[in-house]
Amino acid sequence: MIKERLGHRIDGWIHAGFPFLFWHRINPNCLTILGTLIAGSAGLAFAQGSFRVAGCLLLVGGFFDLVDGVIARHFEISTRFGAFLDSTLERVVDILVMVGLLVHFAQVPVLQAGSFAVGKPNELGIVLCAVILVASVLTSYAKARAEAVVPRMPGGLLERGERIGLLGVGAILGILWPILWVLAIGTVVTAGQRFFYAYREMMRLDQDGRSVG
Numbered sequence: 560m561i562k563e564r565l566g567h568r569i570d571g572w573i574h575a576g577f578p579f580l581f582w583h584r585i586n587p588n589c590l591t592i593l594g595t596l597i598a599g600s601a602g603l604a605f606a607q608g609s610f611r612v613a614g615c616l617l618l619v620g621g622f623f624d625l626v627d628g629v630i631a632r633h634f635e636i637s638t639r640f641g642a643f644l645d646s647t648l649e650r651v652v653d654i655l656v657m658v659g660l661l662v663h664f665a666q667v668p669v670l671q672a673g674s675f676a677v678g679k680p681n682e683l684g685i686v687l688c689a690v691i692l693v694a695s696v697l698t699s700y701a702k703a704r705a706e707a708v709v710p711r712m713p714g715g716l717l718e719r720g721e722r723i724g725l726l727g728v729g730a731i732l733g734i735l736w737p738i739l740w741v742l743a744i745g746t747v748v749t750a751g752q753r754f755f756y757a758y759r760e761m762m763r764l765d766q767d768g769r770s771v772g
Contacts, residue, residue, distance in 0.1 A: 573629045580626060587631040588641055594623025595648040598723070602652075602659030605730075608667065614730030617656065621723045624649065649719060650699060656726070657692040661685055687739045694746035695722065698753060705757035708764070713756060715749035722746065 574581065598620025604613035627645065631637040664684030699719075702712045717725075722742055729738030 569625070570629045570632060573626060574633075577626070580630065581633055584634050584636075585630055587627040587636065588644055590623050590627040590630065591641070591645050591648055594620045594627065595652055596620075597623065598652045599655045601727075602655035602657075605656065605659035606662040606666075608663055610730040610733070610735060613656075613659070614727040614732075617723055617727035617730070620652065621720065621727065624723075625720070646699075646703070650696070653695050653699075653719070653722075654692065657688050657695075660688045661692075664688065684736075684739070687743045690743045691722075691739070691746050694743070694750045695719075698746060698750045701750060701753040701757060705753065705760075709757055709760045712753060715752040717742070717745035717749045 598617055601613040601616040601620065604610075604616060624645070627641075628637075631641060664681045667681055667684075698715070705712050722745075725738050725742060726735075729735050
């Protein structure tokens with residue numbers, strides 16, 4: 560949602576705030592892989608209960624994921640494979656991070672899992688992370704599948720950038736439980752938004768096709 564509204568203004572902010580990134584031509588695919596390694600490491604940190612470390616890794620990795628596209632556009636070296644690589648590795652990071660949290664909640668004693676939860680915190684954490692993981696994958700799949708037919712698919716309530724940012728900030732500030740609730744509800748709503756938008760547009764296209772025929 561935020562990325563849709565800001566558009567390429569983000570490019571200008573990156574240029575102004577980090578001009579040294581554009582002094583030399585850098586392969587954006589290398590930045591994509593580097594960002595994946597950093598953000599993916601957050602999954603291991605989450606599994607070990609090092610939430611603040613995990614949050615920092617997520618935000619740094621997310622920054623690289625943002626910068627790779629800006630650099631590709633700046634030097635006019637965007638490629639189809641680059642877009643494919645970026646999208647694929649984003650899914651890898653999403654899975655690693657949520658699996659790390661699942662491992663943590665499966666291992667942590669009930670009394671240490673958090674004070675914001677209702678009921679048994681570790682079981683609730685597992686359920687929330689599972690919901691976030693499944694809804695995130697469905698959200699990404701729905702967009703990829705629909706864009707083969709529908710010209711444009713809106714981002715919805717919580718795109719990946721918002722999810723990574725919220726989880727990273729929540730882990731650093733020690734408010735992980737409220738953030739997990741927000742992400743669980745937000746990702747389900749986003750998946751639903753994309754599904755119904757795709758349904759509406761595809762029905763319209765089918766109707767237009769029958770009208771022409």
